[in-house]
Amino acid sequence: MRKVFVIALAALCFPFVIARAQVTVHVEPAHLDSPRELAAQTEQGVIRDYLESWRTLQAALDQNKPGLLDRDFVGAAKDRLAETIQLQTGAGIHTRYEDRSHNLQIAFYSPEGLSIQLIDMVDYDVQVFDKDKQISTQQVHARYVVVMTPAEVRWRVRILQAANE
Amino acid sequence: MRFRLASLIAMLPLAAPPFITAQSNNLIFPRSVAAGSAFSVKSSEASKGTLYIVGLGQVIKRDLEPGQSANIEAGALHSAGHYLVFLVNEGPTETGSLEVTPAKEVADLSFLARPSRLPVSLRGGITGAVYIFDPYNNLVTAPTSVTFELSSPNSTPQKRSVMTRNGSAWTQFDSTAHQGNGKFVANVGAVSSERVIGQVPGDPCGLRMIAVPAGGLIKLQTDPIRDCSGNAVPDGTVVTFTASYNGDQSTVDVPIKRGIAEAQIPTHPGAVLTVASGVVMGNQIRWGNK
Numbered sequence A: 001m002r003k004v005f006v007i008a009l010a011a012l013c014f015p016f017v018i019a020r021a022q023v024t025v026h027v028e029p030a031h032l033d034s035p036r037e038l039a040a041q042t043e044q045g046v047i048r049d050y051l052e053s054w055r056t057l058q059a060a061l062d063q064n065k066p067g068l069l070d071r072d073f074v075g076a077a078k079d080r081l082a083e084t085i086q087l088q089t090g091a092g093i094h095t096r097y098e099d100r101s102h103n104l105q106i107a108f109y110s111p112e113g114l115s116i117q118l119i120d121m122v123d124y125d126v127q128v129f130d131k132d133k134q135i136s137t138q139q140v141h142a143r144y145v146v147v148m149t150p151a152e153v154r155w156r157v158r159i160l161q162a163a164n165e
Numbered sequence B: 001m002r003f004r005l006a007s008l009i010a011m012l013p014l015a016a017p018p019f020i021t022a023q024s025n026n027l028i029f030p031r032s033v034a035a036g037s038a039f040s041v042k043s044s045e046a047s048k049g050t051l052y053i054v055g056l057g058q059v060i061k062r063d064l065e066p067g068q069s070a071n072i073e074a075g076a077l078h079s080a081g082h083y084l085v086f087l088v089n090e091g092p093t094e095t096g097s098l099e100v101t102p103a104k105e106v107a108d109l110s111f112l113a114r115p116s117r118l119p120v121s122l123r124g125g126i127t128g129a130v131y132i133f134d135p136y137n138n139l140v141t142a143p144t145s146v147t148f149e150l151s152s153p154n155s156t157p158q159k160r161s162v163m164t165r166n167g168s169a170w171t172q173f174d175s176t177a178h179q180g181n182g183k184f185v186a187n188v189g190a191v192s193s194e195r196v197i198g199q200v201p202g203d204p205c206g207l208r209m210i211a212v213p214a215g216g217l218i219k220l221q222t223d224p225i226r227d228c229s230g231n232a233v234p235d236g237t238v239v240t241f242t243a244s245y246n247g248d249q250s251t252v253d254v255p256i257k258r259g260i261a262e263a264q265i266p267t268h269p270g271a272v273l274t275v276a277s278g279v280v281m282g283n284q285i286r287w288g289n290k
Helices: A039-064 A067-072 A077-089 B002-015
Strands: A003-007 A024-025 A095-108 A116-128 A131-149 A155-162 B020-022 B027-030 B032-034 B037-044 B049-055 B061-064 B071-072 B081-088 B094-101 B107-116 B117-119 B126-133 B145-150 B158-163 B166-173 B179-186 B193-201 B209-214 B219-224 B240-247 B248-255 B262-266 B271-277 B280-286
Touching: A024 A039, A024 A155, A039 A077, A039 A131, A039 A155, A077 A095, A077 A155, A095 B032, A095 B049, A116 B049, A116 B081, A131 B049, A131 B081, B002 B166, B002 B248, B027 B081, B027 B094, B037 B049, B049 B219, B061 B071, B061 B262, B081 B107, B081 B219, B107 B179, B107 B193, B117 B158, B126 B193, B145 B166, B158 B166, B193 B262, B209 B271, B209 B280, B219 B240, B219 B271, B248 B262
Parallel strands: A024 A095, B032 B094, B117 B193
Antiparallel strands: A003 A024, A095 A116, A116 A131, A131 A155, B020 B027, B027 B037, B037 B071, B049 B061, B049 B081, B081 B094, B107 B126, B126 B166, B145 B158, B145 B179, B179 B193, B209 B219, B219 B262, B240 B248, B240 B271, B271 B280
């Protein structure tokens, strides 16, 4: 049975997203290739934290502030996004990523419980600004492979990579 | 001749570079490139402009002269993902997209093996999971064979090959019957990662003691204490001797020394003597006659 969540972002996260439209989130039943059982609470926590990481990503890339990544990103994902922000700053541009829908499935829960992999068929808009002038916009439909690892109080994104089937 | 010509025409799509695609009216560039590959973006515009390649993993900005190509050097665009490609000049901006796929070569493994220490002969007790990465630290998502091997002194190695799914693979092995450090290796081609798994004796098996008079006391002494696979249970493991007599109970905890445990307790004819280690119970002796 397919679970459907429609998440009102204003209720979810930060004040700066209050004006945003709703994001539709579909969660497919987990198709786990793992000996480890995935508790419902863990699944909900991972999905909640992943969706929040898009808010963080949006703010960091829009404001070119790598420090905003600290809460939700770690390891390679954080390094990569920080590098992108540095390149954006050098090029005098900033980008606005607005996710419209996520179709999520948890694909792998590592046996020792230290990583969870999600597949996200995501639709988002990208707007590119040079200084403050919008120079491009595009709607994107992409398949993302995401690996999340547990931190003290939340799951953080360690790998975020668009990848074809 | 006609046949040859037809064959040639049929082969043309194969011979042409399959990735070269016009992405918009004014730009020509590949639809997909491997991370770190060199490629070029050609403009058919009559005026100069600025080329942007923008993604979550990287950003590239280059000036582009009319009718010229922007050469993206090997290693310049190395972060796998989805990119917007567009040229900004006096005319309307047209945007195309570019997929950067992970390089095929696996250069690194992230190998998580658990636990680092466990009892011998534990079914499915050892697990290992890997994520595989290319030279640019992109997750290699194409199915790739990973070989896991667990080898221990005095045991036949356990070996298994697993195909990755979305860049990850895992396996599970039994711990061996013999104590000692096991070598747990994951490898893809020439790239490997090794972890050491300490396999320690399990719980005592067939715990047995004898009781002999020692002056006014009873001397209790176990046989050499081994687990069910015959490994000596390590010195320091606590063994508990208990004497129950007339509703009273006295207990002595002693560590195993040189493979055995021994203690002396006061003698009471009719006392019931028992031995245990952890949750494992040994034999029971009724001392003398009441």
